[in-house]
Amino acid sequence: MALIFDALLSGLLTGGIYALMASGLTLIFGVLGIVNVAQGILVILGAYLSYALYQYLHIDIFLGLLITMPAMFVLGLGIEWAFIRRLKQDQSRIMLSVLVMFAVALIIEGTLNLIFTPDLVTLHATYIDASWPIGGFYLPYVYVFAFILSVVLLTGLYFLVYRTQFGYSLRASMQNRTAAELIGIDVRRVSAITFAIGVALTAAGGMAYGATNLFNAASSYDLISRLLVIIVLGGLGSLSGALFASLGMLVISDLTTALWGSQWASTVFFVLLVVLLVFRPQGLFGQLEGRKQ
Amino acid sequence: MKRIRVFGLLVLLLLAFVFPLLISDPGYDSIAIYTLLYAAAVTGWNLFSGYSGYISLGYASFTGIGAYTLALICEHWQIPGGYIPFLLLPVAGLVAGIFAIPMGWVALRTRRVTFVVVTIAMMFVLQALAFNLSGFTSGSSGVIFPLTIWSGDFYNIPYYYVSLVLLLVAFIVSWWIRNSKYGLGLLAIRDDEDRALGLGVRTWVFKLSAFVISAFLGGMAGAMFAYYGGSIFPATAFDPVVNLSVALMGFLGGVGTLIGPIVGAFLLEPFQQYLTIQYGSLSLNLIILGSLLLLIILVLPGGIVPALHRIWLKRVAMRGAISPVSSHDMEQEEVVLLESGGGEKE
Numbered sequence: 003m004a005l006i007f008d009a010l011l012s013g014l015l016t017g018g019i020y021a022l023m024a025s026g027l028t029l030i031f032g033v034l035g036i037v038n039v040a041q042g043i044l045v046i047l048g049a050y051l052s053y054a055l056y057q058y059l060h061i062d063i064f065l066g067l068l069i070t071m072p073a074m075f076v077l078g079l080g081i082e083w084a085f086i087r088r089l090k091q092d093q094s095r096i097m098l099s100v101l102v103m104f105a106v107a108l109i110i111e112g113t114l115n116l117i118f119t120p121d122l123v124t125l126h127a128t129y130i131d132a133s134w135p136i137g138g139f140y141l142p143y144v145y146v147f148a149f150i151l152s153v154v155l156l157t158g159l160y161f162l163v164y165r166t167q168f169g170y171s172l173r174a175s176m177q178n179r180t181a182a183e184l185i186g187i188d189v190r191r192v193s194a195i196t197f198a199i200g201v202a203l204t205a206a207g208g209m210a211y212g213a214t215n216l217f218n219a220a221s222s223y224d225l226i227s228r229l230l231v232i233i234v235l236g237g238l239g240s241l242s243g244a245l246f247a248s249l250g251m252l253v254i255s256d257l258t259t260a261l262w263g264s265q266w267a268s269t270v271f272f273v274l275l276v277v278l279l280v281f282r283p284q285g286l287f288g289q290l291e292g293r294k295q
Numbered sequence: 296m297k298r299i300r301v302f303g304l305l306v307l308l309l310l311a312f313v314f315p316l317l318i319s320d321p322g323y324d325s326i327a328i329y330t331l332l333y334a335a336a337v338t339g340w341n342l343f344s345g346y347s348g349y350i351s352l353g354y355a356s357f358t359g360i361g362a363y364t365l366a367l368i369c370e371h372w373q374i375p376g377g378y379i380p381f382l383l384l385p386v387a388g389l390v391a392g393i394f395a396i397p398m399g400w401v402a403l404r405t406r407r408v409t410f411v412v413v414t415i416a417m418m419f420v421l422q423a424l425a426f427n428l429s430g431f432t433s434g435s436s437g438v439i440f441p442l443t444i445w446s447g448d449f450y451n452i453p454y455y456y457v458s459l460v461l462l463l464v465a466f467i468v469s470w471w472i473r474n475s476k477y478g479l480g481l482l483a484i485r486d487d488e489d490r491a492l493g494l495g496v497r498t499w500v501f502k503l504s505a506f507v508i509s510a511f512l513g514g515m516a517g518a519m520f521a522y523y524g525g526s527i528f529p530a531t532a533f534d535p536v537v538n539l540s541v542a543l544m545g546f547l548g549g550v551g552t553l554i555g556p557i558v559g560a561f562l563l564e565p566f567q568q569y570l571t572i573q574y575g576s577l578s579l580n581l582i583i584l585g586s587l588l589l590l591i592i593l594v595l596p597g598g599i600v601p602a603l604h605r606i607w608l609k610r611v612a613m614r615g616a617i618s619p620v621s622s623h624d625m626e627q628e629e630v631v632l633l634e635s636g637g638g639e640k641e
Contacts, residue, residue, distance in 0.1 A: 037408060088593055096408060097350055098596055101546055104539060105588035112581030223535050227415055234412040269423040272416040276401055279413055283405045 009260035013253030015145045016214065018152035021248035023207035023225070024232045025159060025241055026200030032176040032239030033196040036086060036099030040107040042226025044201055047110055048074055048208025049217055050118055053125055063125050063209050064147065070205040078201030081106060082194045091179075107222065114219040125212040148210035155206055156245065159199075163241060172196055176239060228268075235275050237288020247286060308463075315455045322572075324451035328523060330564040331458040332516050337544045337556035338465040339512030342472050343505040344542075345551035348485030349403070353414030354541045356421050357510040358517025359532035360394050361387035363425065365518035366438040366527045376441035380522050381457050384515045391514025392507045399506035403499070406488075415538065422533035437528035440521070454523050461519060465512045466557070472505070473553050481505055485551065540567075547591060549598030558600055 027041045048070060055066040085102050089095055129147075133140035163169040174182040175189045175196075183189050211217065211225070232251055236243025254274065255267040262270075279285070311331075315324055336358060344351045364387040369380055402413045425432045432438070445453060472478040480501045483491035492498045521527045540563070548559025566587075570580035595602040 031408075037411075085589065085593070090596070094596065097546065097550075098592060100352075100411075101543060101592050102589060104543070105585040105592065108581045108585030108588070112578045112583075112585065115578035115581070227419060227535065230412050231416055234409055238408060265423070265427050269420055269427070272420045272423075275416055276413055276420075279409060280401050280404050283409055285409070 005260045006257065009256040010253060011141070012145065013256035014249060015149045016256075017249035017252035018149045018156075019207060019210040019214070020228070020232060020252060021245045022152045022155055022203055022210070024229050024236070024244040024248050025156065026203035026207075027229050028233040028236065028239055028241060028244040029163075029172075030197055030200040031233065033172060034082075034086060034099075034193050035091070035095055035179075036089070036103070037096060037230070038103050038197075038200065039100050039226055039230075040081075040103040040110065041200070041204060041229055042222035042224075043107040043110045043114075043219065044074070044077075044204040045208040045211055045225055046217060046219055046222045047114065048205035049125065049212030050114055050208075051205065052209040052212060053118075053123060056126060063127050063213060064151065067151075067206055067209060070209070071202045074205040075198045075202040078198035079194055081201070082197040086197065087190070087194075107226075111219045111222065118219075120218050120220065122216040122218050123212075124216050125209065127213070130213060142214075144213045148213060151206060151210060155203065159203070160241065162199075168192070168195070231272070231275055233285075235278065235285055237285030240285070240287040243285060243287030311459055315452055321451055324455060326565050326568045328451060328454050328458050329520075329568060330561055331455070331462050332520055332523075333540070333544060333564045334557045334560035335458070335462040335465040336513055336516040337541050337548075337560045338462070338469050339509050339516065340541045341545050341550065341552075341556040342465075342469045342512070343481075343509035345545060345556070346472065346478060346481040346485060347502055347505055348551075349406070349410050349502065349506075350542065350550075351414040352411050352538045352542055353416075353418040354509075354513055355517075355533050355535065355537040356398065356414070356418045357391040357395065357513030358520060358537060359418070359421060359425070359534075360391040360510075361514030361517035362521035362527050362532045363432060363438070364390040364514065365522060366440060367432070369441055370438055374441060376443040377445075378453065380440070381453070384457070384461070384518050387518035388511040388513075388515035391517070392511040395507045395510030396503070399503045399510075403502050403506065415535070418533050418535070418538060422529050425529035425533060432529070435529060437526055439526045443525075454519075458519060458523075461512075461515055462557070465516075466553075468508065468512065469556075470553060472508075477501065482551070540564075543588065546598055547588075549600035549602075552598070552600045555598050555600040559598070562599070 023041065023045055027038055030036065030038045030041075051070040051073065052063045052066050055061040055069065056063055061069070085106065086099065089098050089102065127144070129143045131142075133142040134146075135141075161169075163172060171182070171187045171192050174185070174187055175192045179189055182192075215221070228251070232247045233244055235251070236245070236247035251271050254271050258267045258270045314327060318324065318327075336354065340351065340354045343349065344354075361384075365380060365383055368374065368383055368386065374380060374383070398417055402410060402417065405413050426434055429435075443450070472481070480491065480496045480498075483494070483496050484498050484501060488498055517532070521532065524531075544559035544563050545556050546559070547563055548557065549555025567580075567584065570583055574580040574583070591599070
């Protein structure tokens with residue numbers, strides 16, 4: 003019983019971290035109509051930035067976010083301006099975006115390997131090994147801190163999307179690009195900022211990921227496949243879908259690990275995903291796609 | 296026109312046939328073998344994903360199943376290395392095709408991005424099964440193929456010609472589909488599935504059968520990859536990098552065209568191999584490859600073959616007529632070949 007409780011708790015806590023990374027991805031898909039397959043490597047880049055700040059300037063990993071998130075925001079603006087803006091709005095857009103972002107991911111991966119070598123590292127802080135004893139097991143501080151960070155940032159994101167002028171423009175662009183342009187929304191600006199926000203969130207997600215896992219640049223492949231699965235399960239473009247799918251995925255994985263063995267953790271989840279998509283192709287919270295001409 | 300096309304094909308084929316006789320450096324031969332196999336795999340991928348528009352990023356499922364099939368057959372029945380495993384390649388393809396039926400049954404209920412993700416997920420499920428059913432697949436310790444009997448300069452030759460045959464088979468199947476009513480049905484699905492259904496195309500049968508044919512070719516290519524490599528592990532048989540490479544080569548050459556996949560594989564695979572040899576596989580070569588891909592995608596978004604096709608059409612329009620005795624450089628042959636292929640995609 004304690005085992006199951008432990009699995010549930012750690013699933014929920016790490017699920018929050020994944021929700022952070024997945025919300026960026028799903029927002030980018032919703033507004034720009036592209037699949038940002040570089041999200042995985044951007045998370046790792048965020049983790050390495052925190053790592054470098056701590057290693058060379060001794061800045062705490064949570065405080066370092068005040069530097070890394072704006073930096074990643076600017077990087078996102080740059081990528082959007084340089085590559086995504088040049089993709090046409092037609093049938094091939096999604097696949098071309100996959101290729102472009104994959105190329106960007108390759109460049110970042112190569113650069114990270116050059117600078118940091120492919121050796122596995124993890125983030126350090128004084129409190130990283132400390133933990134609270136709860137019941138029969140220990141709850142590491144860093145999981146709790148990371149979860150609190152996710153809650154704060156996700157709340158901020160919800161506020162931004164559902165309660166501000168920018169959020170109205172964002173959701174309008176998501177629903178109908180042309181109509182949004184017609185009523186005077188600067189869709190290109192909204193797209194650029196949305197992309198940059200999605201990338202900035204990876205800095206926080208990456209920090210939390212790096213503090214709880216060993217990582218190197220190649221970890222991005224595992225991450226991006228999980229993130230893609232999460233946003234498809236939640237329904238593409240749906241923020242609450244991304245949140246629930248992340249929590250669900252991590253809880254299921256951790257429960258499988260506890261009850262059956264860690265090697266089946268992702269298998270069970272992937273099988274559940276496939277079964278669910280057969281009955282509900284639009285995902286949990288997605289809108290059924292209308293017929294596209 | 297037709298004569299030029301056939302002549303060009305024959306010249307290319309002849310070149311491919313004498314290549315290992317002219318160049319006996321095992322390094323180049325091995326690059327050539329991988330290139331041919333990738334070309335075969337991408338052609339197989341393209342005849343489903345390219346023609347029907349259902350982009351699969353899980354093609355390694357089928358190359359992996361093919362590879363494991365051949366490896367396990369060789370292990371269980373103590374088949375010696377040599378020519379016999381080549382004869383078993385169709386069996387590997389068949390098993391991949393059989394696996395593709397239930398997989399396609401499930402995956403083809405979804406469309407577009409969801410389909411892409413379902414195919415990725417299925418590949419990871421298969422990878423996990425290969426890891427975890429260790430009684431059957433020997434898990435992470437992998438399966439070793441029987442030792443080959445060839446050595447020295449002759450070592451690569453049998454692999455080379457079998458790979459060439461695989462590519463030819465894939466090309467002929469792809470050519471036949473592209474020029475048949477069946478292929479037209481697939482293209483109609485790509486352009487507008489609901490309308491195609493309304494017009495009487497049995498979309499479900501078309502999609503599933505193309506998925507299975509594509510898996511068959513992938514299974515054979517994958518088995519050959521593994522046999523040439525000599526051993527097989529879950530992470531290399533079901534490799535997400537293969538998924539991406541196959542799709543990249545397809546897009547580079549031109550998705551849905553007949554020779555686009557071959558052009559893409561012939562350009563990208565030797566280049567990738569060269570970079571790996573030159574700079575190691577982890578850092579600089581990724582940067583160069585990524586930059587090059589970005590350049591090509593942003594300059595030629597439809598792929599190389601459709602872009603050349605457009606240039607060719609423009610030239611023809613400028614001249615008013617095609618002069619029958621145009622030179623036979625590589626570029627033109629591709630374009631000429633394409634006349635029977637695709638390129639209609641805007």
